Amino acid sequence: MSSDRVFERRVVSKRRTSANLEEAPVKQCSNGWTSVVAAASAASSSSRLNAAYKNLQRTPFQPHPDISCDWFFKVMVLGDSGVGKTCLLVRFRDDMFLGGNYISTVGVDFRNKIISVDDSKVKLQIWDTAGQERFRSVTHAYYRDAHALLLLYDVTNKISFDNIRAWLSEIRDYANEQVVIMLIGNKADCNPSDRMVKREDGERLAKEYSVTFMETSAKSGLNVEIAFMAVARELLFKKTGIEKKGSFNVQDYVKEQTKSNCPACSTT
Numbered sequence: 287m288s289s290d291r292v293f294e295r296r297v298v299s300k301r302r303t304s305a306n307l308e309e310a311p312v313k314q315c316s317n318g319w320t321s322v323v324a325a326a327s328a329a330s331s332s333s334r335l336n337a338a339y340k341n342l343q344r345t346p347f348q349p350h351p352d353i354s355c356d357w358f359f360k361v362m363v364l365g366d367s368g369v370g371k372t373c374l375l376v377r378f379r380d381d382m383f384l385g386g387n388y389i390s391t392v393g394v395d396f397r398n399k400i401i402s403v404d405d406s407k408v409k410l411q412i413w414d415t416a417g418q419e420r421f422r423s424v425t426h427a428y429y430r431d432a433h434a435l436l437l438l439y440d441v442t443n444k445i446s447f448d449n450i451r452a453w454l455s456e457i458r459d460y461a462n463e464q465v466v467i468m469l470i471g472n473k474a475d476c477n478p479s480d481r482m483v484k485r486e487d488g489e490r491l492a493k494e495y496s497v498t499f500m501e502t503s504a505k506s507g508l509n510v511e512i513a514f515m516a517v518a519r520e521l522l523f524k525k526t527g528i529e530k531k532g533s534f535n536v537q538d539y540v541k542e543q544t545k546s547n548c549p550a551c552s553t554t
């Protein structure tokens with residue numbers, strides 16, 4: 287059994303509002319999610335969880351031992367509470383939108399998806415993090431071995447955009463220097479009157495920090511698959527592409543892929 291399969295069990299409820307994090311380090315959910323609640327502290331109370339996490343840490347940028355895939359990458363989704371991190375993941379993984387009551391994530395969760403990139407099978411282990419400030423110290427512990435970070439803001443919430451600089455500064459402090467970063471303006475399906483952050487502002491900020499940018503909608507599915515595919519391609523290129531193809535520009539890839547979508551929701 288590969289290390290991450292320890293987490294791949296059927297579960298009861300992914301998201302909880304209880305702040306009593308010490309109670310249950312691993313929550314299981316009916317929708318396929320597994321919560322690693324307050325893992326930084328709770329991991330020590332679960333040897334299996336600890337072993338699995340340590341195995342993950344030992345395998346950055348290595349082909350994954352799982353014979354069903356060629357490569358394994360850990361991707362984290364970050365951003366303020368309510369920007370749509372969980373919905374983005376659920377859209378990518380299950381092609382569903384979690385409407386209705388909004389329940390804030392506690393701690394961190396992950397789920398796997400295997401995708402095909404050219405002739406390679408790539409397993410993405412995607413970690414959903416709690417956006418609320420009180421969980422920051424928990425989520426920081428997971429940054430270090432992430433290969434890619436999707437940093438989200440909500441185009442209808444200016445504060446979530448203004449906080450992106452602070453997020454980028456945290457990333458600089460806690461993440462690997464080689465980490466691939468993509469800035470995402472989510473909820474691009476909004477009414478024009480609800481939009482508080484212009485696409486150009488997102489583009490400008492991304493340019494300033496030399497990161498890739500795109501707008502998505504977890505609700506409509508707009509650009510969600512493309513965002514994850516772009517990240518997977520860039521990671522794969524970093525690992526193998528130099529010998530194989532010479533060059534790959536993720537921003538050009540995103541531009542090409544989003545060309546046929548709503549212009550207001552794509553990148554430059």
Ligand SMILES: Nc1nc2c(ncn2[C@@H]2O[C@H](COP(=O)(O)OP(=O)(O)OP(=O)(O)O)[C@@H](O)[C@H]2O)c(=O)[nH]1
Binds near residue numbers: 415
């Ligand atoms: N219109 C619209 N609403 C969205 C979209 N994505 C998420 N939402 C809504 O935004 C709210 C928050 O979504 P979540 O995915 O739970 O947000 P989160 O970033 O995971 O929040 P935390 O768990 O607190 O960090 C929910 O009510 C969603 O239905 C989107 O693309 N468009």
